[in-house]
Amino acid sequence: MNTRGLRSQLKDSVPVTGMGPQVGAYGVQDTLRSGFSSVKNELLPSHALELSEKNFQLNQDKINFSNLRNIQGLHAPLKLQMEYRAARQIQRLPFLQSSHLALDTLKGNDESISFEGILNDPAQSEMMGEPHVMVEYKLGMM
Amino acid sequence: MATLSVCQPQLGGFSFENCKRNAVLEAEVTKLGCNIPSARKTGTTICGVVFKDGIVLGADTRATEGMIVADKNCSKIHYISPNIYCCGAGTAADTEMTTQIISSNLELHSLSTSRLPRVATANRMLKQMLFRYQGHIGAALVLGGVDCNGPHLYSIYPHGSTDKLPYVTMGSGSLAAMAVFEDRYKQDMEEEDAKRLVRDAIAAGIFNDLGSGSNIDLCVITKGRVDYLRPHDMANKKGVRLIRPVYAYKQGTTGVLTKSVIKLDLEVVEETVQTMDTS
Secondary structure, three states: OOHHHHHHHHHHOOOOOOOOOEEEEEEEEEHHOOOOOOOHHHHHOOOOOOHHHHHHHHHHHHHHHHHHHHHHHHHHHHHHHHHHHHHHHHOOOOOOOOHHHHHHHHOOHOOOOOOOHHOOOOHOOOOOOHHHHHHHHOOOOO | OOOOOOOOOOOOOOOOOOHHHHHHHHHHHHHOOOOOOOOOEEEOOEEEEEEEOEEEEEEEOOOEEEEEEEEEEOOOEEEOOOOEEEEEEEEEEHHHHHHHHHHHHHHHHHHOOOOOHHHHHHHHHHHHHHHHHOOOOOOOEEEEEEEEEEEEEEEOOOOOOOOOEEEEEEEEHHHHHHHHHHHHHHOOOOOOHHHHHHHHHHHHEEEEEEEOOOOOEEEEEOOOOOOOOOEEEEEOOOOOOOOOOOOOOOOOOOOOOOOOOOOOOOOOOOOOOOOOOOO
């Protein structure tokens, strides 16, 4: 096994930041939007898998892109990421359900099913996103 | 959720929101001396063997919930694809959902490649999924099937390690079943010998392990044919209750010594007819 190659992939992986306080504007805890803070809640994740699941897709993408770069050269991941960026923009407003069909087809998710598609269906979620807040968050105005 | 409004759309998949609350509840309940409900396990004996033309998979049919038998006749041999079947031990829900997800993925994959799926593909999909969840999904599986490269048999552990072997056993009764295999396994057995061997191995697990019981299911997979024998052998049949208890004795139980018949002479004294008012 090529340990040198593995090390180069490790430094690309998403750093584990922990739960961290939700900083709003001015670098302070944003109580209105993220509720009261508690050190215990932020130090440790509530489940061993919580952090790894949160960053799973990002880590997989990093691994795949760095492999692609090593095999085919820098142009391959660059072109793919450009296509991903273009496909990600094809969606409805943030508070509406969008199918992400183009993005799924590019990533190959249209030919696989996992717990993301079965459990915790976003269409059945009990919390409704407030439209104004969601659009402001997306545009970075919050 | 402490947030007053949701900024980002919800994603699917596992949600860890209630983990802290559950931990607190568990601590409180143990202090009071009660138990939180436990997941239903299959506490099982499952095994598989490679014979000359294919694979024989075997499983018992008992599902336990702590010390109680939850299901006397549950089916532990799950369908993955027309030529691949998988036995599951561990938490019953985990094995069922995992095998169903992999079965769907294999079906999509085989539609996309327009080929019969291979056992190695199913094995790799299962091990990658189980490793991703670091053993929290308690599914120990025996995966077997026949594809274009011949018969293959894999055992897959909950943390994601796999072994490719000619005979495998899993579950709480695996030691009893493995003892039978180690004694009598031969390479290139005939189908009947293989079925008898698997049946004996599962019976050893049923009679020597509390977590396994009831009937024995077999699944014989060869090239182009699958025999799903459920139940193959009812090792533990519940007694049949008599619907009407038979207390009467048969005719001739008591010997007859003498017999005398006395005829009674009856003569008609009076005959009257009474009309009935039927209005």
